[in-house]
Each structure stands twice: as structure tokens, then as C-alpha cells.
Amino acid sequence: MQVVAKRIECPNCGADLNITDTKCRYCKSAVTITSMADIDAFSMPQINKYIGSYNRRLAADATDGQAAMSVGMCFL
Numbered sequence: 001m002q003v004v005a006k007r008i009e010c011p012n013c014g015a016d017l018n019i020t021d022t023k024c025r026y027c028k029s030a031v032t033i034t035s036m037a038d039i040d041a042f043s044m045p046q047i048n049k050y051i052g053s054y055n056r057r058l059a060a061d062a063t064d065g066q067a068a069m070s071v072g073m074c075f076l
């Protein structure tokens, strides 16, 4: 049986990451937003970039709970 690791892109720089990564190994940005504190330091364009990235993840996999939660945080 072949194990296919799920790939995601860094919301900030677009790097190819594992779904299990919490921080981008290239630009050190948070991959998944888990609290409002993560967003506090973000600029508006950066938040929009993250929202776009999560929307693409949700379009590819509507059951991606991490992306759904993160995009919800962005809109708060």
C-alpha cells in the first residue's frame, strides 16, 4: 500500500510543505492559524494572502478542518 503524504503550500511564500508542518521551514511563517494572537502581528495584505491560500485548500478538500478553522480566524 502506498502512503501519500498530504501536501500543502505555505500561505506566505507558497513553499511545498507537509500537512503536519506548523511552521514554514523556509520563511518561518505559521502555516495554520490556531489563535487570534497569530493574526495580531499580520498586515492586511498578509491576512488576505492567508485567506486565499486556505480557500484553495478548502476547494481541493472541503473536509480540511485545519484550513476551515484558520480561514474563520482570518475573518474574525
Ligand SMILES: [Zn+2]
Binding pocket: 010, 011, 012, 013, 014, 015, 024, 025, 026, 027, 028, 029
Ligand atoms: Zn513559507
